Amino acid sequence: MIIRERPNLAQLFFILRGSVILRVFPQILVVMAMSAMIVWGHREAPQFVPSVAGAPFALIGIALSIFLSFRNSACYDRWWEARKLWGELLAVSRHLARQTELFEERSDEARQGRRAILLLAVALTDETVKYLRGGDCPNNSTMRLLPADVASAVKASRHPPNEIINRMGRELIRLQNARLITDIEFTLFDRTVTRLADAVAACERLRNTPVPFGYTLLIHRTAHLFCFMVPFGFADVLGLVTPLAAGLVAYTFFGLDALGDELEEPFGTMPNDLPINAISTVIEIETRSMLGETDLPPKPEPDRYILM
Template sequence: MIVRERPGLFRLFTIVRGSVIPRIFPQVLVVFALSALVIWAHRASPNLVPTVSSAPFALLGIAISIFLGFRNHACYDRWWEARKDWGQLVFTCRDFARQTLILETSAGEPGREARKHLLGLAIAFAHALVRHLRPDVDPSKVTSWLPQNLATAFTASRNPPDFILREIGGTLARLRGDETFTDIQFSMLDATVGRMSAILAASERILNTPVPFGYTLLLHRTAYIFCFLLPFGFADSLGWATPFVTALVAYTFFGLDALGDELEEPFGVLPNALPIGALAEVIEINLREALGETDLPALPRPKDYLLM
């Protein structure tokens, strides 16, 4: 995710990082070159390369704008829902750290060890969820928080984050069986684990349910056809200014489309994706501090305005 102050007027037109210009520059260049070719051909041979009325382009442009608006709204909803889910995960893990304090007061040293084990699993869950959503993440961030016997089973699991939640649930059940805490306290802790499971399910839903492909395909086709035909409608009225106007229109349409693609995948690795890796590190730091550790790393900071 791009994290930076609002730029000034000059910087507004020169910023590249975080914009979609690198992704859409080839398309815009093709539209510019095609427009220039149409203008040259029309002036060289008006009968061979005629122009058409510009009125239909106004209506088609309005329709495409509406389609783009709906699609980008749907994509932003996915991005914002994912951000709310991960914000809820940060809160839930902190809540879990606070709730497990009952182990230290009710069971002494064994309780402190059990709490350390549980919070280590919660940290592992946060990193495992990142890796579940971004498979290229280093697995050692997860396995370093797991006992050796669990690390092997974790690697073999088809749903590693859910495996860790099952282990947390199993640990709580064993502690309840040993009467380390009461039924009410167990229910409270189990409900917190249930909220973690709900966040996992919500993240999987977003990951595995993209915007319907047919809708995206229709929008892509219409935008390309519109930009390729646009110079035929303005060759007479704009002349050699047509390539610049069509390039600006292409930048707007293709740029909004590309931005929608990035927002559609909030867990991706493009600049406008969510910083779920940084959020998992925040959870780790918070829970380690809850365990009494003082030698903690600094909170994640953006590098070159990018926080992932």
């Protein structure tokens, strides 16, 4: 995610980090080069490179803009829902740490049970980041914080986040059977763990259910065809300025298309995707501080305006 102040007018046209210009620049160059060839061909051999009326392109451009806005709205809804889900993970982790404070006044076994549950909650968010993005756990919380046998079982599981949630539930059952928590307290804690499970499952749903491919393909094709054809409608009216105008049109349409691609996958590692690794680190800092630990990881900070 891009973390920076709003640029002033002098900076506005020179910002590259976080802009989609780098992704669409080759396509823009192709459109501008083709536009220059069309203008040259129309002047030198108009019988082979005719120009056409620009009115149909205006109508097509309006329709394409509406289609792109619909797709970008759908992609932004996915991005915003993902942000709310990770906000839920952060909030529920805080609730769990606060609710289990009552264990501290009961017995050493109850305190150990609280510590086991909260460290599992920390590992849960880290394993969820790995599950959503692939690769390794960015914070290595499972191997660092959990007992060796538990960490090995989690790593060997086909679905590590679900394995962690199941172990949190089994730890609550153990505490209830040992009469360290009452039935009412067990129900309260189980609901909190269920909220964590629901948030992880919703993230999994977003990851595995993209915007329908046919809709995306239609937008991609139409945007490219429009940008490749629009110089024919500008050649007579704009003349030598046609490549610049066509490049501006291409930047707008290709840029909106590329931005929609980034927002469609909110858990990715593109500059405009969600900083779920940073949120996971914040959860670890706050949860372990509630356990009285001081050897905590540093607070996440943007690296050249990008927070991952």
